[in-house]
Each structure stands twice: as C-alpha cells, then as structure tokens.
Amino acid sequence: MYFLVVRQKFTANVVVGLLGNESPESNRFTLVTPKPENGVRLQATLGNQSSQASIIHVAKTIRHYSHNLLLVLGEIAMNTPKKKKNRIYTMLSGITFLVFLGCAAYLIFYLGIQPYYLKQQSKKINAAYYNSSEFDSGNKNSDGLLLKFSQLLKANKDTKGWLRIPGTNIDYPVVQGEKNSDFYLHHNLKGDTDKNGCLYIDANCNVETPTKNIVIHGHNMESTRMMFFQLPKYKDIEFYKKHPILIFDSIYDESKWKIISFMRVSGTYSHNDGFDYMQGEFNDNEEFLDFLHQVEMRSLYQCPVTVNEKDSLLMLSTCTYEIDNCRSVVVARKLRKGESEDVNTSKAYLKN
Numbered sequence: 001m002y003f004l005v006v007r008q009k010f011t012a013n014v015v016v017g018l019l020g021n022e023s024p025e026s027n028r029f030t031l032v033t034p035k036p037e038n039g040v041r042l043q044a045t046l047g048n049q050s051s052q053a054s055i056i057h058v059a060k061t062i063r064h065y066s067h068n069l070l071l072v073l074g075e076i077a078m079n080t081p082k083k084k085k086n087r088i089y090t091m092l093s094g095i096t097f098l099v100f101l102g103c104a105a106y107l108i109f110y111l112g113i114q115p116y117y118l119k120q121q122s123k124k125i126n127a128a129y130y131n132s133s134e135f136d137s138g139n140k141n142s143d144g145l146l147l148k149f150s151q152l153l154k155a156n157k158d159t160k161g162w163l164r165i166p167g168t169n170i171d172y173p174v175v176q177g178e179k180n181s182d183f184y185l186h187h188n189l190k191g192d193t194d195k196n197g198c199l200y201i202d203a204n205c206n207v208e209t210p211t212k213n214i215v216i217h218g219h220n221m222e223s224t225r226m227m228f229f230q231l232p233k234y235k236d237i238e239f240y241k242k243h244p245i246l247i248f249d250s251i252y253d254e255s256k257w258k259i260i261s262f263m264r265v266s267g268t269y270s271h272n273d274g275f276d277y278m279q280g281e282f283n284d285n286e287e288f289l290d291f292l293h294q295v296e297m298r299s300l301y302q303c304p305v306t307v308n309e310k311d312s313l314l315m316l317s318t319c320t321y322e323i324d325n326c327r328s329v330v331v332a333r334k335l336r337k338g339e340s341e342d343v344n345t346s347k348a349y350l351k352n
Contacts, residue, residue: 115224118188118196122226125173125189128152129162138254149251156189160207161250163199163216163316167243168230174216174248176201185217195219196226204280207250211280212288213313216248220318220328228318232328234262237301241345244303246332248314256341257314257332260307261299267325277315277329285309295331304347307333 129135134147141147152159158175165171177183181203188194201207202215218228233239246257266272275294282288288309295313311333320328335341 115226118194118224118226121188121190122172125152125155126171128155129173140252145251146249146254152189153251156191158184159189159251160201161248164247165230165243166245166247169225170228170230172199172218172227174199174201176203176206185219196221196224199227202278202280204278206280207252210250210253210312212282213280213291213315214248215278215280215315215317217317220320222321228316231316231318231330232320234259234330235264235300235328237348237350240301240303241348244305244343244345245341246314246316246330256335258303258305258335258341258343259330259332260303260305261295261329261331263295263298263300263329263331264320264323265298265327265329267319267327277317277327299331299351301348301350304344305333311336 128151129148132148132151134150137147139147141150145153149159149162152162152173156175158177159173160176161174163170163172163174173189175184175189175198177200181200184198184200186193186195186197188196189198197219199216199218202217205211205214207214218231219226220232221227221229234243240259240262244259246259248255248257263277265275265277269276275298277295279291282291292307292309314332314334316330316332317327320326
C-alpha cells in the first residue's frame with residue numbers, strides 16, 4: 001500500500017477511479033483535486049502492492065491518507081478567499097468520503113471476501129476428487145480413463161489430471177482448453193472468470209498420447225496464495241530438499257516425478273538463446289539430450305537425480321516478479337518402473 005502527495009501548479013478536473021493495472025496483482029486508486037486559486041492540488045494514490053496486506057494495515061493506510069488530505073485542506077483554507085472556503089470544504093469532504101468508502105469496500109472484497117469464496121470453491125473441487133470411491137483403486141473405464149476422475153470430467157471435460165506437491169498447498173486439478181490454450185489463465189474449472197485461473201497444460205503438449213515433455217502453467221497468486229504461489233520458493237535449495245517429489249496423475253496414468261532442476265527463463269523466446277522450454281516433442285534422442293543439457297545448464301542447483309533419453313519430463317512454470325517477464329520453472333522426470341521414490345537430497349548443491 002502506498003500514498004503519494006504532490007503539490008504543483010496544475011489545471012485539471014476531479015478524477016476518481018481505478019486505474020488500469022499492469023498485472024492481476026497491481027491495482028491503484030487515484031484522487032486528483034481541482035486547482036484552487038493558490039495553485040495547490042492533492043493527488044492521492046492507493047495501490048495494492050503486497051500480499052502481506054491486512055485489514056489493520058488497510059485501516060492505517062486510509063488513516064494516513066485522511067491525515068494528508070486534512071493537512072492540504074488546512075493550507076487551502078488559509079490561502080482561499082472566505083467566499084470560496086465553504087464550497088471547497090464541501091466538495092473535498094464529499095470526495096474524501098466517497099474515496100474512503102470506495103477504497104475500503106474494494107480492499108475488503110479483494111483481500112477478504114473474494115479469496116475466501118475462491119478457497120471454498122477449491123475445497124469443493126478437492127472433495128470431488130479425493131472423496132471418490134475409486135480414488136485408490138487405480139481402476140479404469142473402457143476408454144482407459146481413471147475412474148477417480150469421473151466427477152471432475154462431468155464437471156469439465158477439459159480436465160486432464162491432478163497435480164500435488166506433498167508438503168505444499170499446490171494441490172489442484174489440471175486442465176487443457178481444446179481451442180484456446182490460454183483460456184484457463186483467467187477462468188476456473190467451472191469456466192467462470194477467475195483471477196486465479198486454473199493450472200493448465202501448454203498447447204504444445206498433451207496427455208492423450210503423452211508428449212516427451214509436459215508443461216503446466218499457473219499463476220503466481222500473491223494476493224490469494226493459491227495456484228503456483230509457492231513454486232518460486234524452489235529457488236531456495238532447502239525448500240527443494242523438503243519437497244523433491246511431485247505427483248501428477250493424468251486422467252490415464254498415475255505417476256510420481258523426481259525434480260531434476262529449478263531454472264529461471266525469459267517469457268520471451270528470443271531472449272533464451274534459442275531454448276524453448278515449452279517444447280513438447282523431439283525429433284530424436286540427440287535433440288532431447290541437447291534439451292536436457294540446456295535444462296541442466298540453467299539450473300540454480302545440482303539435483304542428485306539422473307536423467308537420460310528414455311525419461312519423460314514434467315515442467316511447472318509460473319511468473320516470478322523479481323525480474324521483469326521472467327518465469328520460474330521446476331523440472332522433474334517421471335519415476336522409472338521399479339525405482340524407489342527416495343531422493344538423497346543431502347547430495348544436492350548450489351552451482352557456482
């Protein structure tokens with residue numbers, strides 16, 4: 001949250017509104033008072049900049065804004081002819097009250113009501129999956145679909161699987177749009193508009209005839225702490241050591257995956273020196289091995305997990321806000337047949 005008080009000679013009308021936001025995580029209210037005869041104006045900007053905001057912090061912020069406004073009102077009163085004082089006081093008092101109510105209502109909804117509602121919806125979806133009588137059976141129907149996904153497929157035929165990282169709150173269904181692969185960037189499992197979106201599979205990949213590399217996208221939702229909010233924590237090797245295994249069950253196959261890399265790449269292909277981490281299929285083993293080399297070269301640390309041309313990959317990708325247009329990507333390979341899921345993470349080390 002922040003406020004900005006600006007004094008300068010300026011000619012403008014009163015503007016109160018929600019300015020265009022650069023991302024789902026950045027919203028601003030701006031109030032600009034009209035120019036009185038003394039040339040003093042007030043501009044107050046209220047923005048949601050932090051996921052740590054609380055109702056107490058909001059109250060303090062609004063109180064700070066009100067204090068600054070009162071100071072300027074006092075200065076205006078001292079330098080304004082008596083005939084215009086009452087009109088200015090009435091106008092600015094009304095504007096202040098409306099802005100206060102608007103900011104408070106928006107923040108209560110944005111930081112309280114909406115996250116609560118979305119989390120309740122998420123719990124219902126989780127119950128439809130985990131409470132299925134077929135959850136642990138491994139049984140499939142005549143089309144080869146795991147029966148535990150029956151309820152989710154009834155709710156949305158775009159359902160492609162379920163991703164869970166033990167010990168984190170990453171525990172969500174995974175979808176893939178038929179025509180628009182980015183549809184679920186801003187829509188939930190029900191197809192309703194939702195700033196959290198859904199975890200969804202990139203258009204270059206699929207689970208029906210599994211591609212060599214499957215890429216799953218998701219928002220880094222700082223405001224609600226949902227979706228891939230915890231994914232960038234893998235930049236800390238200690239976080240990796242506590243969570244070295246992923247569980248991604250497609251609607252056809254139950255699988256566990258060992259993490260082999262955490263890397264940061266640009267969201268612009270041309271900035272990655274020809275490396276397309278969203279590539280799903282490869283022409284031959286040589287091309288795939290070169291891809292693995294690129295992944296290993298970009299990894300922040302060395303994971304004690306081997307990988308070869310016979311393995312399949314899973315990539316989890318989300319935005320990271322420390323660097324402009326950057327993606328945090330966790331890379332894992334599928335657990336091999338008969339292989340133990342144990343990982344000796346004490347052998348992991350940071351690269352120089």
